Amino acid sequence: MSTDSAGQAKKQGYKNVKVYLEGEPAWIKAGNPTYASKEFISKGNIVLLDLRSAEKSGAGRIPRSVTIPYATLKDKVESLPKKAPIVLYSDNTEESMSALKDLREAGLKKVSLVPGNMEGWTKTGGETTSGPVITTIEWKRQLEKGEVSAADFQSAASGKATDAVILDVRTKDESAAGKYKNAISIPLDQVGSRKGELPKDKKIYIHCTTGARADMAAKELNKNGYNAFYLVGDVTCAGNDCTIVD
């Protein structure tokens, strides 16, 4: 994308054009901060953390913020939702940078900052709110396009919902160790050649162990006229007893 854009800029007559080819992933890897856009901070499905004191947060904060003073962040890292985009701010650059580093080191992959911290937010006309602070995180992952909810999946797996079948795309060995009782087992690498075993008049809910292979299988089936959805979540089975952890 960047090289294509640079080429277009050249064509438009820009004389001095460069490309940072390694891009955003390399920038993060080198320990540098990235920032969230204003709209994402206001409306995105995020966890927005105010690292300042409860006092300051109560007096004025960005709407939807959860107040976790920096000194207490270390104890809360484990309880942060792993899949959530987390956006941080403080009134102190050193503090927000340290927090960013701490969370990235803890394995959280989607952490960014409010540009200019609290000051930057108000300076650019960002809305604020005041009053008792919020200290508990309530975040729910939104289903991606083509994903089935764990509830709908379970309803079909238990036989309650009859408009869908369960497809298990794990390997033969994995399925042999434990599987949903009603599941049709077709390992991902055979989905292309064995898709004829699946019904076209029912929804197909696909699972593997995390969702990665299920997603791939769903794309393959939908391309071929099936109505397939994939489950994201850690599925573990003992016998016919399976559990899903998001």
Next chain:
Amino acid sequence: MRKTLIKFIPFLIMTSLLTAGCATTGTTPPKLIPQHGSGSGNRSIALAEVPVYMGNVADVSNKAKVIAIEVGKGAEAKTILVKFDDKTQGIEHAVAGHASIINYEMRGGEPWATVVKPKLAKLPDGVTELKTADLKAMQDKGEKFTLVDSRPAKRFAPSNLPGAINIPVDEFKDQINKLPANKDELLVFYCGGPT
């Protein structure tokens, strides 16, 4: 071994020619590579097809030995599952999120990867590359330039570089007014990766 290498030379030449921008996706029609006739005295040229998938790798499953690659653009966009095995060359270049070129052959009606190559970015004429340290130094010194994120708005919103503006590559012409009017000013473009 020598024979194997020779066999792959057309693939290598071809893949090295197929260079394109960062994470742009596309299908290339099967390329026709002329080969000389088999000494029958016939001067006609036989054509051998080397089918290729080019695009962004959506995912790789080592358990199932399958690569999911996104090819095509817009309404033509689709994800293709390509199998691989121990004989597939360069499987380490199949990394989720990276653009790749996969040479494949059909076996039993299904595509199998023969060679996987990274899709290398080619800089347009007169455009130079900045490394992370270069960009960081320019920012620290407060140099004046326009930093442009070429990714879609959905990718820009959660995580963008300090001071960057967003002009998605597909909307470049519509949003060109975001760029400085003075065409001597420095522009730096980036996106989500090197390939």
